[in-house]
Amino acid sequence: MPGTHLSATARVVLPTPNKYLDQLTDYFAEHGRVTKSGNAGCIELSFGRATVKADNQSLLFTAEGEDETGLAYMKYAIANHVLEFARNDNPKIVWVGDGAAGSIPPFFREMRVVSARNITPSMRRVTLRGRDLHRFERGGLHVHLLFPPACIDNPQWPVIGEDGRPVWPDGDFKLVSRVYTIRNIDAERGLVDIDIVLHDGTPGSAWALNADEGDLVGMTGPGGGDAGEADWYLLAGDDTAIPAIGRILERLPKHVKAVVRIEVDSPADEQPLPASCAVDLVWLHRRGSQPGTTTLLQDAVKAAELPHDRSGVFVWSGCEFAAFKAIRNYVRKDLKLRREQHLVVSYWRQGFEG
Numbered sequence: 001m002p003g004t005h006l007s008a009t010a011r012v013v014l015p016t017p018n019k020y021l022d023q024l025t026d027y028f029a030e031h032g033r034v035t036k037s038g039n040a041g042c043i044e045l046s047f048g049r050a051t052v053k054a055d056n057q058s059l060l061f062t063a064e065g066e067d068e069t070g071l072a073y074m075k076y077a078i079a080n081h082v083l084e085f086a087r088n089d090n091p092k093i094v095w096v097g098d099g100a101a102g103s104i105p106p107f108f109r110e111m112r113v114v115s116a117r118n119i120t121p122s123m124r125r126v127t128l129r130g131r132d133l134h135r136f137e138r139g140g141l142h143v144h145l146l147f148p149p150a151c152i153d154n155p156q157w158p159v160i161g162e163d164g165r166p167v168w169p170d171g172d173f174k175l176v177s178r179v180y181t182i183r184n185i186d187a188e189r190g191l192v193d194i195d196i197v198l199h200d201g202t203p204g205s206a207w208a209l210n211a212d213e214g215d216l217v218g219m220t221g222p223g224g225g226d227a228g229e230a231d232w233y234l235l236a237g238d239d240t241a242i243p244a245i246g247r248i249l250e251r252l253p254k255h256v257k258a259v260v261r262i263e264v265d266s267p268a269d270e271q272p273l274p275a276s277c278a279v280d281l282v283w284l285h286r287r288g289s290q291p292g293t294t295t296l297l298q299d300a301v302k303a304a305e306l307p308h309d310r311s312g313v314f315v316w317s318g319c320e321f322a323a324f325k326a327i328r329n330y331v332r333k334d335l336k337l338r339r340e341q342h343l344v345v346s347y348w349r350q351g352f353e354g
């Protein structure tokens with residue numbers, strides 16, 4: 001319901017409210033716009049805003065969102081960080097106002113597999129059908145897929161707790177969650193395509209290989225990861241970032257230029273990436289080396305020639321952790337791009353589960 005203004009409040013009793021006010025405003029300043037004056041602060045994130053006021057014994061939060069998802073995200077973000085920073089004080093958070101505890105989160109959808117097919121030898125496209133998908137067209141490219149245990153026909157899904165965080169099913173109903181990108185969305189028909197990189201026997205990969213028409217899967221989102229406005233783009237990623245790069249590219253306006261560098265194993269893993277702007281695309285081939293073990297991507301990023309005037313530049317990258325660290329350092333320290341001119345994200349990490 002875009003345009004609707006929803007809000008909720010929570011008074012959280014804490015021994016040192018001002019200390020936590022400082023911690024919270026410092027933390028959120030890294031992720032959005034924060035103002036602080038005396039005992040009060042205002043936190044504006046892409047999906048909503050919150051004001052916070054400290055008195056002698058508590059913090060009073062007012063969270064606001066333009067829709068149910070925005071408000072739910074705001075409550076979730078505040079609760080997560082209060083509970084993390086003040087974990088030794090064991091604070092109790094109970095939101096009052098819009099968005100009821102015990103209900104299915106507004107950012108959750110139950111989806112059913114429509115079809116699954118390989119679009120390259122290493123990538124499988126799973127098409128999912130669900131209701132009410134318009135909110136997934138904006139506000140981020142990514143979703144979490146929630147895989148129910150294979151032997152369960154009637155999965156349980158998360159519900160919203162009174163502190164605003166989801167309460168997850170446990171025991172036999174425990175879900176496995178992995179992050180993916182919506183490659184295509186047709187909200188009118190209730191369809192999304194998720195392109196999943198296949199690699200040995202991991203939960204996400206195995207789910208994609210076994211996905212069968214009618215299977216149930218949970219989906220939460222949307223979440224961050226989009227490119228900002230610019231007139232010259234460098235888009236760089238490995239196989240896992242092809243869906244995001246593809247989606248960013250096809251929405252770029254005609255007048256911009258995009259330099260694109262993508263690491264895959266071999267030419268067989270390349271795929272068409274339609275765009276209406278000028279694109280300089282180079283596929284980098286690992287030729288049998290394990291993903292995440294080469295410096296192909298970071299070398300290609302460093303070799304890309306940027307315009308002399310960097311004010312219109314945006315660098316977007318999604319890749320394995322080692323390449324992510326190298327590219328982020330290069331973009332921040334060597335290119336000195338401002339925060340709003342780059343988004344470099346670790347999509348996966350060798351040896352770690354997602």
Ligand SMILES: Cc1cc2nc3c(=O)[nH]c(=O)nc-3n(C[C@H](O)[C@H](O)[C@H](O)COP(=O)(O)OP(=O)(O)OC[C@H]3O[C@@H](n4cnc5c(N)ncnc54)[C@H](O)[C@@H]3O)c2cc1C
Nearest residue numbers: 180181196197202203204205240348349350351352353354
């Ligand atoms: C914002 C975001 C968007 C993403 N979008 C996509 C997407 O659209 N499509 C997609 O396929 N992935 C995407 N990813 C990456 C994906 O979430 C991870 O690759 C995730 O680890 C896959 O889960 P899994 O169950 O297959 O493997 P895990 O159980 O998470 O990992 C098991 C083992 O496999 C290794 N591993 C994980 N991924 C890979 C890989 N790609 N190649 C080789 N080894 C790997 C891990 O290092 C670990 O050792 C995205 C990640 C993020 C953060």
